[in-house]
Amino acid sequence: MQKFKKLFYSQKVAPFVFVLPFVLSLLIFWAYPLISGIVMSFQDISFGNRTFVGTSHYVKLANDKFFRTAVLNSVEYMALTLLLMIPIPLVLAVMMESRLTKAKGVWKVIMYIPALTSVVISGMLFRMMFSESDGSQMNQLMIALGHTPIAWLKTKWTAWIALLLLCMWRWTGVNMLYFVSGLKAIDNSIYESADIDGANARQKFWYLTLPLIKPTTIYVITISVYAGLSMFLESFMLWNGNSSPKNIGLTIVGYLYKRGIEKNDLGYACAVGMVLMVIALAINVVQLIATGTFKREES
Template sequence: MSKPNDHKTGGIRMIKVAPYIFTAPFIIYFLVFFVYPIIQTFWTSLCQQVGFAPPKFAGLANYKLLMDDYFKMAVQNSTIYTFFTCLILVPLPLLLAVLLDSRFVKRSELFKSALFIPALTSVVMAGLFFKYAFSSNPAALMNAFIGLFGIPPQGWLEKRVTTWIVLVVFCVWKWLGVNIVYYLSALQTVPADLYEAATIDGANAWQRFMNITVPGVKPTIIYVLTISIYGGFSMFAEAFTLFNSARTPGDIGATIVSYIYAQGFNRNNFGIASAAGITLLAGVMIINIIQLSITDPVGKKEK
């Protein structure tokens, strides 16, 4: 017969081991699908590998090749795209969420559903719509619209500036509703009595927004900003659908991810593609670290 102490010891041991058992699947998944690919990509970036040929160690040669005009244009386009999408997709959804959450908007549920519908639309289908809506054809939707004001048809996807405008409008249309939902959820956590007290003290709507709403949803603002930065620099499907290729005339629609796609799948140059991927990862991490240090999400500066 086993002694009572043996059962007690076994129970204590099981309690200590249980957390590792439950977290093991996640840890294995993280190591296999995140850590290993990053390590493998970094190693490939240090090698000269074309197609399925055996890799040859090349040091930092692939990173030096990233100084070509195509990659510089891709970085510039991705940076501009990210800047303008963040400029719109961080504050605008918050303002709309506050408006929809107020008592001044009737049938707000209808508007919430309507604004969220684009997020459920396939990027490919939406991209085809924008491609034909902003076509250079005089009968295209946007050219027909501006024609009402006497403006001649435009080649929206043939010029760099107008291409940026189309891509930013596409992104805002696609993800505005998602960010509104994030903010609406965050607004429910802000105590209503704070607004009542501020109103009694004579605070106007703008003062209540800046001093109660913004601080109350600050973690969500930081989250939306973070995913907007990541989404901006990782943008690929939108541009690929609009131009039906990773390469565009004059590289006006080139992005960092489209550069990776072109090098990896069109030219089978996995070394340069991996170097571009590691550069993108490092760049986004640095930007997020700077952003988090400035925004102080955990309130270290207040302690």
Template sequence: MHKGLNSQRRIRLTGWFFVLVPVVMISIFYFYPMVQALILSFKSGRGSNLQFVGIDNYIRLFSDTTFLTAVKNTFIYLLVQVPVMLVLALFIAVLLNDDRLKFKGFFRTAIFLPTVTSLVAYSVVFKYMFGADGIVNKFLVNLHLIQEPIQWITDPFWAKVTIIIAITWRFTGYNMIFYLSSLQNIDKSVYEAARIDGANAFTQFFKITIPLLKPIILFTTITSTIGTLQLFDEVVNITKGGPGNATMSISQYIYNLSFEYTPDFGYAATVSYSIVLMVVILTMIQNKVGGDKRS
């Protein structure tokens, strides 16, 4: 009897040991920096010479024109790019889920491939492709769609369009995988029954596919929102936030506050926590709008 209890105790302690190690590591490398960043957001000063200033940094956000511009730019990316990307990902997933389609493996790999490319590498490629003398302008001129090259990088409007195209190209395949895997878990008999009842492809998509994919659509919407609010690599490597601050994102502004301007790590931490607040608010709204009404 005692041997059995000791054996169970050892098994239990072994389990707790395996749980404890990742908990300690996550606490040290994840939660501790978060807490320190929150404390830092209540301080201000140059370099490491920081003084406690209370909520002054948070009040400063509302009068900081550069921060407000970065927020506006980021929300333009969010409101335009995320819906376009998710609709495109869902449309492609439905097409690639068709049993009659040949070479499905090739198309799935080709569309997902941008996801695994280096952020810096693909951003640099896009910068040269969309340059004044880049291949995109040459292609459009040769097709007589435009008379003169579009200033994709130096015009405020077209620079935003370039960033949106770049993000959409890279992350559409990523979200497509979620939709595709979910579509494959839907019983084919559901669609067969709908066809017998006279439902066409359009009706099946909106009455069957969309409702059954609702949890995945909510998940991809939240993750895409978080990713866009943290947008950094594309902006820095394609436009450097220019022209002026026309394409600057919030994450780039945090970087500039820390390393490009006179270092103000306290205010940079404050701007970082503004992203946290935006993520929390938008996630709550999305859960409220798209979540299960029964929960």
């Protein structure tokens, strides 16, 4: 007992006890599912039975045109969200920090509120707004503009307007807050000395704000890359299920869900998940190397 007590109060053991919850949750909720996912991707799984099938799932994946559509859609979605969701929130954040803006708190709250609504509800609202019936808001607008009603969710580019708007509506406020906090960390005296040197507003943004806010930008890009690649619920809610006309809304995770849950083929779904992981990792590692994140850590 005494020995146990000693061990418990030992300064050497204490740090391990403190990190134990994190290590345990990493092992249970990350390492175990990851390893078991890798193993399952080489298996056929049915009720209580598992048989190894070698690389046949991956061979099938290579020829699966639905999977190709899903990968293309996810990558396109990621790229487009990056194009929209980095510059716009950044500009908004700079505007929020400007002395000319009144009632900043009110704006921030308004911008942030959509992030608090459930995707299920916002997806439903967008589905109704973009419905192909004459009575939907968007078609009312089209009619008012003298255009015929559009079947928004049946062609790719019109449907993607809805999808990207939903994304922007929901996440602009969040990304903006990241940038606002990044801007707050910049020392004001730097701007003052730039003023003395005669820099104008554009130059200050370009040569001071952008480089100084880079860590925040890298963080936002990193989370946006995997948020974009793993998008699922938005498309699921917008089309009221996992099926969209000609699969214009099919994403990698949507395909994983379709295979694993809807078609009871967990082995194949795991192979899909592995490919998603590899793509996301590759993009992020390239991005982190390109932005010099690793270099700075090592020096």
